[in-house]
Amino acid sequence: MARIDALPEGAKEVLQTGAVIEREFSHELIKSVTDIPDQELLEYLSVLKDSELLFERGIYPQSTYIFKHALTQEVAYESLLKKRRREIHGRIAVAVEDVYADRLEENYEMLSRHYELSGNAAKAVDYLMLAGEKSNRHYSVQTANEFFQRALGLMQSTDMELDAEKEVRLRLGQARASLHFGDIDSAADGFRKVIEIGRRHGMDKHEKKGLSSLTSITYMLPVRTEADRTLKEAITWARDHQDKAFESVVLSNMAQVAAIHGQWGEAKQMALDAEQIAMATGKPRPIFTARVTRSWIERMLGNPQESIELSEGMIASLRKTFSLPALPNVIFHRGVALAEIGRTEEAIAIMQDGIDTFEKFGAVYRLGSLLNSLGYCYGELHQHAHAWELNVKADQFARRQMREYPLGRYIYAEIVSQANVNLMENLFHQGKVDVALDRMNAFKQESRSKDYDLFRQRWESRMNYLAAQILLFRNELAEAQALIEEGIKSAQILHFKKREGGFLRLLGELQVRRDEPENAIAKLGESISMLEEVGNPRQLWQAHASLASAYNKMGRHSEEQEQWGSATQIIHNTANGLSDRQLREGLLKAEPIREIFSKAES
Numbered sequence: 001m002a003r004i005d006a007l008p009e010g011a012k013e014v015l016q017t018g019a020v021i022e023r024e025f026s027h028e029l030i031k032s033v034t035d036i037p038d039q040e041l042l043e044y045l046s047v048l049k050d051s052e053l054l055f056e057r058g059i060y061p062q063s064t065y066i067f068k069h070a071l072t073q074e075v076a077y078e079s080l081l082k083k084r085r086r087e088i089h090g091r092i093a094v095a096v097e098d099v100y101a102d103r104l105e106e107n108y109e110m111l112s113r114h115y116e117l118s119g120n121a122a123k124a125v126d127y128l129m130l131a132g133e134k135s136n137r138h139y140s141v142q143t144a145n146e147f148f149q150r151a152l153g154l155m156q157s158t159d160m161e162l163d164a165e166k167e168v169r170l171r172l173g174q175a176r177a178s179l180h181f182g183d184i185d186s187a188a189d190g191f192r193k194v195i196e197i198g199r200r201h202g203m204d205k206h207e208k209k210g211l212s213s214l215t216s217i218t219y220m221l222p223v224r225t226e227a228d229r230t231l232k233e234a235i236t237w238a239r240d241h242q243d244k245a246f247e248s249v250v251l252s253n254m255a256q257v258a259a260i261h262g263q264w265g266e267a268k269q270m271a272l273d274a275e276q277i278a279m280a281t282g283k284p285r286p287i288f289t290a291r292v293t294r295s296w297i298e299r300m301l302g303n304p305q306e307s308i309e310l311s312e313g314m315i316a317s318l319r320k321t322f323s324l325p326a327l328p329n330v331i332f333h334r335g336v337a338l339a340e341i342g343r344t345e346e347a348i349a350i351m352q353d354g355i356d357t358f359e360k361f362g363a364v365y366r367l368g369s370l371l372n373s374l375g376y377c378y379g380e381l382h383q384h385a386h387a388w389e390l391n392v393k394a395d396q397f398a399r400r401q402m403r404e405y406p407l408g409r410y411i412y413a414e415i416v417s418q419a420n421v422n423l424m425e426n427l428f429h430q431g432k433v434d435v436a437l438d439r440m441n442a443f444k445q446e447s448r449s450k451d452y453d454l455f456r457q458r459w460e461s462r463m464n465y466l467a468a469q470i471l472l473f474r475n476e477l478a479e480a481q482a483l484i485e486e487g488i489k490s491a492q493i494l495h496f497k498k499r500e501g502g503f504l505r506l507l508g509e510l511q512v513r514r515d516e517p518e519n520a521i522a523k524l525g526e527s528i529s530m531l532e533e534v535g536n537p538r539q540l541w542q543a544h545a546s547l548a549s550a551y552n553k554m555g556r557h558s559e560e561q562e563q564w565g566s567a568t569q570i571i572h573n574t575a576n577g578l579s580d581r582q583l584r585e586g587l588l589k590a591e592p593i594r595e596i597f598s599k600a601e602s
Contacts, residue, residue: 001075003051010036011044015053019076020088022110024057024066032095033088090118108134112147121158125151129166132173141180142362148174164201168194172209182365182401184220184408191217208246211237215249219256222410227257248278248286252293259297262457264495268297288314292326296333300458302497302534304340307333315350328358328366332373339377340498342537345578348377365408368398368415375422379429380538381583382590388426395419402451410454417443417452417459425466429592437470461490461499468506472513480510498539501530505543512550520550537574541567545596564600571596 004012017034018025031041045065048054053072054065067073080088093114100107112127128151135144151170155162162170175190191214198207211234218227231254238247251274259267271294278286291310299307311334318327331354338347351374358367375390398415401408420443427436440463446452464487471480484507491500508524511517524547531539548563571593578584587593 001079003053004076004079007051008044008047010040011047014041014044015048015076016080017088017092018054018065019067019073020080020085021092023070023073024064026099027061027063027065029092029095029099030065032099033091086118089114090120093118093120093123105130105134109147112150116150116154121154121160125154125160125162125166125170128154129170129173132177133169136173136177139180139361139363141177144177145174145181145183148177164197164203164206168197168203168206168209171197172213175213179217180361180363180365182408182412183405184217184365184411185405187217188214188221188407204241208237208241208243212246212249215253218253219260220408220411222407224257224261231257244277245281245283245286248274248281249289251277252286252289255293255297259300260454262494264297264301268294268301271297288326292330292333295337296329299333299337299340301495304337305535307337308341311337328354328363328370332366332369335370336373336376339373339380341535342574342577344377344380344574345580345583348374351377364397365401368394368401368412368419371397372415372419372422375419379422379426381578381587382429382593383583383586384426384430388423391419391422391426395423409451413449413451414454414459417447417455418462421459421462421466424463428466428470431591433470433473436466440467440470457490457494458496461487461494461496464490465499465502465506468503472506472509475513477510477513480506484510497530498534498536501527501534501543502539504530505539505546508550509546512546512553515553517550517554520553521547524550537570541570541574541596544570545599548599561600564596567596568600 004015007015014030014034014036018030021029021033027041027045030045031038034041036044042060045054045056048065049056052068055068057064057066067076077085093111096107096111096114097104104111108127108131112124112131115127116124118124128147132144132147132151135141135147148170152174154160155170171190171193175187175194178184178186178190191210194210195207195214196210198204198210211230214230215234218230221227221230231250234250235247235254238244238250251270255267255270255274258264258270271290275287275290275294278290281287292314295307295310298304298310311330314330315327315334318330331350335347335351335354338344338350351370355367355370355374358364358370371390372394375387375394377387378384378390379387395416398412398419401412402416405412420439424436424440424443427433427439443463447456464483468480468483468487471477471483484503487503488500488507491497491503504523504527508520508527511520511523524543527543528540528547531543544563544567548560548567551557551560551563571587575584575587578587
């Protein structure tokens with residue numbers, strides 16, 4: 001402060017004005033703000049450089065000046081009276097608009113700050129909104145949200161009334177940014193406000209924007225009646241306005257909600273109807289939306305190959321247009337489908353790339369799903385340590401999301417459930433059976449809450465499948481049989497072919513232990529046929545190994561050897577499809593795999 005006070009008055013004014021601009025400022029801008037003749041300005045700047053308060057970069061007149069230390073800028077700024085600071089902020093904003101008129105977008109952030117600090121709330125909201133929209137376009141979602149929140153705060157604190165167009169832009173931008181990082185509560189609230197503004201002002205296009213955005217997240221809403229009401233409003237609007245493209249998109253969203261609540265047949269038909277309507281319009285968005293929905297439903301119904309065919313080329317297309325909102329869903333569904341049919345290394349690559357992308361941009365609402373699924377992929381290849389690390393991270397991340405964003409807690413609780421089943425399976429496959437069982441019992445207690453009801457049948461089916469394996473391991477056959485029969489029935493109702501095939505394998509193993517080899521061979525044959533439809537290598541080599549054990553029990557050694565051969569062939573095919581040496585060797589050296597090889601050789 002003493003050094004600043006000792007400066008000539010003109011140099012002090014230049015330093016203080018520069019401090020108001022920012023830590024680095026251009027010669028052109030300081031000249032425009034101060035209105036000091038150029039030669040005189042150069043003299044003052046020279047004094048400041050000699051005093052080592054500022055450094056110069058570049059060559060006059062394109063030079064810029066930088067405060068040597070942030071503390072110097074702070075002291076110079078605080079030395080101004082508040083009224084004087086506000087006045088300078090306003091002059092800077094006007095000067096920026098003039099000096100950078102041909103590249104204003106580069107300076108939205110600076111303009112929003114200076115107008116906000118000058119007390120010009122109307123201009124500040126305009127530039128905050130433009131800065132937020134710019135950040136949304138570049139998917140800097142946390143930054144975008146900050147700009148929109150500041151704009152909303154200014155609007156409310158000054159009782160400002162925006163015109164309908166501006167308020168829609170503000171609400172829609174803030175809602176989209178919130179959605180990207182998982183704040184479903186704020187997103188839904190923003191979309192509802194857009195609908196209300198559109199209806200209040202009789203602006204159909206804005207009502208449609210709000211309805212379209214809200215229906216796209218209805219599958220996340222915890223109350224089914226609320227989701228159905230929103231979807232009904234949207235489909236009625238589309239039909240009243242004869243908007244076939246929008247009708248198709250809403251039908252796709254209706255299919256998602258139906259599927260999440262276990263109405264798989266109805267969901268698939270809705271998705272097919274949506275695709276047919278979309279194809280008639282010839283418009284890319286509804287066609288894409290319908291096929292993404294179909295891809296997800298087919299995977300859930302145990303048709304991963306069809307899911308992969310439907311999603312072919314989607315990731316590359318979305319990356320080309322950098323369409324971040326749809327990208328995480330497509331990466332997730334396609335990645336899991338690829339892992340289901342044994343293209344695990346490919347699944348790992350796209351999921352890891354997705355995780356890196358979304359962490360970079362802060363668009364993390366599907367991050368838990370991707371971390372968890374990546375852990376599942378490594379688990380399929382017996383990479384237990386890496387799988388454990390990823391599943392623990394997914395569990396912790398999703399629990400944090402549950403706490404922070406209550407409206408999305410059902411979505412995040414489902415990730416917690418799947419992550420915990422993965423962790424239980426991991427422990428079991430490492431031989432830590434009692435630890436796996438303790439974790440299962442603890443999670444059963446925790447998951448009694450209704451927060452965990454989303455997809456409960458699906459993750460509980462996985463957990464029951466593991467529980468049946470533990471019971472078989474402990475030779476508790478009566479309890480195992482009850483759980484297996486219940487699992488088969490549930491999987492048939494839900495059309496989960498992979499799970500049904502797995503339970504049939506366990507039933508065959510149980511019958512072998514009960515000295516019912518003929519029945520076992522029949523059930524294991526059914527299991528293999530069903531699992532071949534799905535194409536999951538790990539389930540298949542386990543089923544062939546179980547069938548080999550059944551033939552061994554009957555003394556039919558040539559047929560036994562044939563089944564061991566089939567199991568080893570599937571394993572080798574899987575290993576040969578892995579270009580990563582560590583993944584390949586990790587699979588081939590895993591204890592359950594070496595056990596199959598040993599029995600095949602003997």
